Amino acid sequence: MSLARPRRRVAAAALCLAALLTVAGCGSGDDSAGDGGEGRTQLTVLAAASLTDVFAKVGDAYEKGHPDVRVRFSFAGSQDLAAQVRQGAPADALVTADLPTMRGLRGETGPMTTIARNRLVIAVGEGNPHRVRGLRDLADADLKVVLAAPEVPVGRYSQAVLDGQHVGVKPVSQEPSVRAVLSKVTLGEADAGIVYVTDAATAKGSVDTVTIPDAQNAIATYPAAPLTSSRHDAQATSFVRWLTSPTAQKLLREAGFQRP
Template sequence: MPRRRKLALPLLAAALAIPLAACGGSKSAATSSSSTGSSKPASLTVLAAASLTDVFNAEGKAYEKAHPGTTIKFSYAGSQELAAQVGQGAPADVLVTADTKTMDGLKSDTRTPTIIAKNRLTIVTAPGNPKKITSLADLAKPGLKVDLAAPQVPVGNYGAKVLQEQHLNVKPVSLETNVRAVLTKVELGEADAGIVYITDAESAKGKVATVTIPDAQNAIASYPAATLNTSKDASAAASFVAFLSSAQGQQILRSYGFQQP
């Protein structure tokens, strides 16, 4: 009888240990699964070219919806102004410019950039095109008030190049710090015409008329996006940059008239 008790006790202990071990394993798996499925809330600041204003407001809402608890704040300006802000150490997480030249000048401040979209130029005039502008050549007509962005601004640089390639001497009434300022001058009647991106003209539909610049005379603008080295949440910043290249992010860009990268 004593011998049977000695054998029974180890068997009973082993039997009790099995369900306890199973419970412990189940808890560990559940914890792991929960951790994998959760997304950490974040607060991001994105410096973006002025021509991205409307589409990035939409991108931000879509990203926040897909990442509950995350908030994105956008700061829009000409790419050259954004570069200056980065150089001065402005607190931000992501930079998106309207040209690769500006981004390339900030290699020491960013991670590897990704081209997220492309754009083209167009001529904008007052509704109805009262000055009867039909081509780039018309912008050189005496007495016509043409507004352009400054050469340091990507759209200004692109515009200057297409005019030079057509051997046109256009004297602007003023040089703006970003593309939206050019658009506003034409909308307000302070200029007869201006050169902006196709997407900006689309955003002012009904307030301006457009004159197409043929592809052979046009310029292609590329938009690179990159995580800033100073970001306090590089993982979340990289996630937003990746979202811009995702199927959903690209669909939003297309819906606002931007072209595939």
């Protein structure tokens, strides 16, 4: 399905396309005339940064079952993905880490499907040298805490759980994605940060984690939807539907995501 766009949005789309083409994606082979090469349809999926590792496997699995389709991903914070959609980025489907971001794109997306859920955890340096035991310890003025920015889904979730426990935190930085938060802790530039359970799992051996009890935690919901501007509407809808299949769900569970 195609939508007419003003000239200024066409220019923005061209800029977004250039950015998307620099992102490594699943599949192999050279693109041909904007498709997936060798007669295959190329689907471009904008996905939340916290899906980076698992979606590499998801893309491979989808292509094995759909040899006529090549899937490429562009990962970023959900708020940045939403901005790309509003600017007319040439993409086919969107997966965000929260419902508000997806709902804010009504008219730009097709039917929404929840594909997974996630929870928060405190990431700390290996061995937990500052002996962080829970959310209240993050209020220590001597502790360098990093959080995601408030417009980022994990940033909103983090602030919600801190507010729920009446914990005031002055972060040393506010990052544009959960992966940026994790990176700060991994590199030793921060003593602690709040990330998703699944992201912390990708850094085993570099960071340790402190569990946030369920009663204090927040549940992150991951909705997926085809974009109404997609040139491959049927294939985009099929991919979104497939994300709830047993094969895709098994990969998501193995990565630590919870059932939809």
